[in-house]
Amino acid sequence: MMNSSLARHPSFLLLPTLLLLGVFFCIPVLLMFGVSLASRGLYGGIEWTLNFENYLRLADPLYWNIYGRSLFLAGATTVVCLAVGFPLAYVMARSSPRMQNILLLLVMIPFWTNFLVRTYAWIFLLRTEGFFNSVLMHLRILDAPLDLLYTNGAVFIGLVYGYLPFMILPLYVAIERISPSFEEAALDLYASGLSVFWHVVIPLARPGIVAGCILVFIPSVGAFITPHLLGGGQSMMLGTLIQHEFLVVRDWPFGSAISFVLMLLVVVVGIPMFTRRKFWG
């Protein structure tokens, strides 16, 4: 690459990108950090006082159940996506090339379908006058509709539904690279199907498992649309808390502090993973 004819490309090629992301991404993020050190003015404005009060306030037990719910729902979503996604990713990776393409397309379509619409689908299914309740009452299984929407369960289903493709795609890439001869060798040596899966496929698919888990966990823990629409007021998560502080309470400094801590978490956990070239396949 060093010998390439374009090797001496001047950096003006990069300059516009740096400018755009510098002004409209780096500066806003730094500004957010600055605001997180200020305090809320009397009428919801920002008072420039340098203090760490907002960060101390994060420890207030008032917010613990929101942190707990966010971590628990994101964790459960990750585990279930892995459990549900792995078989499909495996079947995809071991299908004929033609079938692989078809299945890949089938997984890609939801991945690129409007997230809001996909969340709306669950409102339509779960609400009191919704599809499930109507069907169950029509079949006389239920006498009165169940409260399915605006529960933690609804948020959980919405998250799994929303982020499942994020798990399947990296798993598929990882499993596809494992030569089937490893599995055949294990079977020849009298390993059971389950132990081949456990001792051969899963360890070799680890890069994909780690990538998939991060790609599901990070957006789930900071999710906004799903808890906002399926959770209602009772099931607040970090993403909805940030929005609440910014647009409802208008406590921008505190909202910035939450947002900044969450971003640090993403950087510390995610960036070392994402920057490995292997990660993106």
Place this chain on the structure above:
Amino acid sequence: MHRRYRWLTGISAGTLVFLYGPIVVILIFSFNASKISAVWEGGTFYWYRQLAENHALWLATSNSLIIGGISTLVSLALGIGAAVYMERGRASSQPLLEGILLLPLVIPEVMLGVALLLFFVMIEWPLGLATVTIGHCVFNLPLVIMVLRARLRKIDPVWEDAARDLGATPWQAFVHITFPLLRPALLGAGLMAFTLSLDDFVVTFFTTGPGATTLPLKVFSMMRTGITPEINALSALLVTVSMLLIGLSLVFQRK
């Protein structure tokens, strides 16, 4: 081996049903004659006709197209330079740059939304079409760069070297060799960015202002006033458009 494969196939089929079931239900019920209940009461195109007559919706569509079009073009124009620089330049790996190019893609969208809101309000830039478009550029540009870099890595620099050996200037080598080889990836990345922009709700939600309602924002406000079959019809249309765009982008990228 074979038997194990069969029950795995069963689970996989179940997973696909889970992924597609809700979308299919929405599609079917967008033709339902009943306004209130989720019980089938005969087919109709009424809701689609209602949509066609909704002027606010047409306005939102045109806003979405403007924002999507501009942010896609800007991302492509800037992204191609950055991608060529990073894959063909002599710069060794730059962790800070890689981080800045990655972060907008991996942080939860709410954070990008509130950071931009904060920034625009503090510099007193009125929220509207321009601020939304800028927000979309921030997530589209890194995506475009990622796709183009992946493609450039697969294009052997030897072609460009050959052109240079034969006396082409760097610019000529780019225009006649690199660009044509990159064209399918440019189209694919452009369609991806456009789809992402058309679908975006969160960043738009935080950076929007008067007169800058996009389609997803319109869907959102319709959902708040009540669940009607009109929303099903609109959802069905949005799903169809996304599918077409992604199909096209895959076709271009495979070439």
